Amino acid sequence: MSSEDTGGGAAARYRREEVARAAGVKVRNLRYYQERGLLPPPRREGRIAWYSEDHLVRLRLIDDLLGRGYTVKGISELLAAWEQGGGITQLLGLEREMTRDWVQEEPVTMGLRELRELFGPAATAEDTRRAARLGYVRVDGERVTFPSRRLLDATVTLVRAGVPLAEILDAGEFVQGQAAALADRFVGLFRRHVIGSGGLERLPATRLEHITAAVGALRPVAGEVVAAEFARAMARRVEAEAAALLPRGPAPRPGRVGRAGRTGPTDR
Structure with missing residues (x-):
């Protein structure tokens, strides 16, 4: 090209x-x-x-x-x-807008030796094969390519924190399934309420332009919704975990004033 x-x-x-x-x-x-x-x-x-x-x-x-x-x-x-009808330009523009820039990632390529140095004994041959099946890596002879630097960095961080690579792949497979379900939901909403049941056949140029603009607006919105909801869920879950891990204070003794200013049964 x-x-x-x-x-x-x-x-x-x-x-x-x-x-x-x-x-x-x-x-x-x-x-x-x-x-x-x-x-x-x-x-x-x-x-x-x-x-x-x-x-x-x-x-x-x-x-x-x-x-x-x-x-x-x-x-x-x-x-x-x-x-x-003058709609072919809008139709081609719609197709271009629908398919472009959903994935913006920086790939990372390294040799098998570098891969072993990066993950150490935490990575087995089966882990590599499974990561390839999940699409996290591509192996070509002695070269390994990670399509997403962000996912690679996240994996390395978790491994160095002590999380087994096999369990990281378990979590990744789970996340892939949930992400696919979310994508299906967003696309279904768009298909029903923006494009309509009739599809794109015979749509006027003005309608195609409207759909193209809606596709452009959907791209950042979908990611922002998912990121915001995940952040909220993580905040709730981490707060609950922190509360469970922190030591509890001693139970109040009978007759002593409580936190709300109430007295025990011996107070008059």
Whole structure:
């Protein structure tokens, strides 16, 4: 992938193999989609064909519609109808807004030796295999990549505090399940009340613009809600734990004045 200065920043551009790989389609499909009118031709510089971000978004849309049971002819008619109604730009913008920037992580790559030095005897081969199954690491020969530096830092902190790595992975698997349920709930609310039961077919351009704006607003809100509720829950749980760990004072003796100023049964 390359980039070019468009006057407002760097715009991504792709060679044929790169855009096909990014969209998850076969290279030969690009020419087929162009012949059927589903995909605009690329911009050529000499013998090199450059595809843009809009090409990538449209390819993903085509692939999604094919997966939903649409025929190539049906997709062509649908795209033509959107283009005639002026909604294709908004539709592509919506797809771009819906799929971008949900995950912003800094990956960390290291060798197996560095991994052993980082975790010491706390990490076993089975722990590494399980972490890979959960998506926390990717192992490629002698190289290990952690997709999320934040999760790596949190894991190292817990291990150094004495928490067994196997139990950290247990907690991580539990959190993944809860996060998936939360995502399902948020997406379900958005699907029912913002997009509507009819889906995106034949929606006017103004409605697509409204949905795009709502998607942009949802991204930070969803994370803030989860973070706020987790912080509140942790505060309650830690307070209760601290109260249970602290030593209790002696029980008040009969006849002595209590905290509220009440006297015992011997007072007159």
